[in-house]
Amino acid sequence: MTTYRLSHLDSLEAEAIYIIREVVAEFEAPALLFSGGKDSAVLLHLAVKACWPQRLPFPLVHVDTGHNFPEVISYRDSQVERLKLRLVVGSVQEDIDRGSIVEHPTPGATRNRLQTFTLLRVLEEGGYDAVFGGGRRDEEKARAKERIFSLRDEFGQWNPRAQRPELWNVYNTRHRSGEHFRVFPLSNWTELDIWQYVEQESVPLPEIYFAHRRPVFRRSGMLLALGPFTQPREGHSEEEVFEASVRYRTVGDMTCTAAVESAAVTPIEIITETALSRVSERGATRTDDRFSEAAMEDRKREGYF
């Protein structure tokens, strides 16, 4: 006799597909924010499943900081090709060249804050009224209270005080023109769920998620890859370059995304490492979030992902 029970992964998948279909049904111009990271890869996989057998009826939006890992860009392009998707790229470099935003004078300074401008510009130009993001509530405290359908005002800003109550799975999608929603179908997923799902569904990921050897150095306890934007500083003898087997747990801006030492080359091995890990994802690998506990909340208010 069948028990009519779904596993936790299948329940999470069913919930995400339902959310994506609600958006397609109720909004005029959705888009999916695609960073090339594992969360957006899973999100894209779910979107394709939710719309099947139709081709994805909305574009991917990618904010290119100009500091992306080349592996991530080529992964992005291969997905676009494979799934015959529409891709809209917002270039932070172009906005800098145009003088719309000013880069911090330190060479290799992070462009994390700058991307908010480019993102909002692209969203406005595209007239998108619902933008899918891969955010998860377990990532960070400020996210724990964010709704699945999260309203942004005309300036793309989030107001944590004025959130609408979200009841059952009856989502209120009403908004004024100029406002838009960020929609987070992965809200209820944890990092472990993501990896288990990648394994279960064979979701393709950029290869830098898996262990590979590369030259790295240590800075403030973090492992940074030797690259065009990250080099040991002069007079810092502790930043000595060595080769190590590493992988990335997130794939952000190359200037501020650190690697972890690892031998994991398959999702299963990553699951094992993740289950044992005692350092949270952001804490381990995002130098930008270390500044303050409220850093994320501030950036979200400004319209960051």
Place this chain on the structure above:
Amino acid sequence: MELLRFATAGSVDDGKSTLIGRLLYDSKQVFEDQLEAVEASSLARGDEYTNLALLTDGLRAEREQGITIDVAYRYFATPRRKFIIADTPGHTQHTRNMVTGCSTADLVVLLVDARVGPTEQTRRHATVASLLGIRHLVCCINKMDLVDWDRARFEAIRREFDDFATGLAVTDITCIPISALRGDNIVERSSEMKWYDGPALLRHLEEVHISSDRNLVDLRFPVQRVVRPIAANELRDFRGYAGQMASGVLQVGDEVVVLPSGFSSAVEAIETAAGPIEEAYPPMSVLVRLKDELDVSRGDMLCRPHNQPSVGQDISAMVCWMSEVALRPGAKLSLKHTTRWVRALVKDIQYRLDVNTLHRDREAPELSLNDIGRIDLRTTLPLFYDEYRSNRSTGSFVLVDDATNATVAAGMILRPSN
């Protein structure tokens, strides 16, 4: 692994944050850097111990005021289950948060301070849980360390709580004596309370039987989208109805009726992107194809010929009012029910429920923020609905203010009104 969603509630200072912090900590969901940050904040605040409650305190404003004011979601897993906690703040004026947290929960954990016993707040939370159709209530009697682990104290509180709870619709009530601060009866059975022979809280959460809570009898499939790919040539005739199973079991070959048209057909196939399946059940998201080409659109519903929901425009419902602007008879609002938007006129406020005494105030002229009451509605189009008690999916709705677009009420359908 199965998913259990639960909400936590209690008055301020009953120890809810400490309890959740402990569940996360003891199940190894807390990472070293988060712990370091919490240790640093604890030190800065002058706490004499690492304040696990800080692990769950979200936004900056709340940290500054030292209170939790919005529902926050937390995650942890054991080898047996994955858990989603809706952490609902304890303040009196936040009934709406409790309603929100309960709307997606299978179970509610209520905290009671062993020194104080059940309060008005405890009763209110239990009542809201019951109204929201929660079947399992766990009453954690906390701070047992402060009453010398006294069995008689625990038994007295348990009796008091049970007496009150007989008036509720919740069928499964469990009381557990705990100390959130010391970790007694949270993950491990307490060595201080040998007299208690029930399970520790976590064990109970892992084992409580929830799968029979789902309605597998009444087939209800609200259509979310009609899928007709245009581009792909080989799929030109494809016409599928996308949706999530609200209740019941659907099998290939089943006779179904489409509401509101009333036309019937049979299920040709149940499809997913991973391939066709033979049967679907909640909460699966699938695509259903029918043998006949019918006119079906979003908001329609598939059900069985001999088991249909109520169809009508006059509905009586319990609502929790969530807006600062009070609700008065004559109000016109938008209403979303399953995948359907209609407009609704509030014809009458039958009564306002006093959630502390369960008294029904039939003279109440309006419902204000956080009030719960019974109203009669008339909708512009018929809804296909069931009583909330028998079907949470087809028995629930939200009301939306057309001027502000704000969600102003959660509704639970009782029956047709006259």
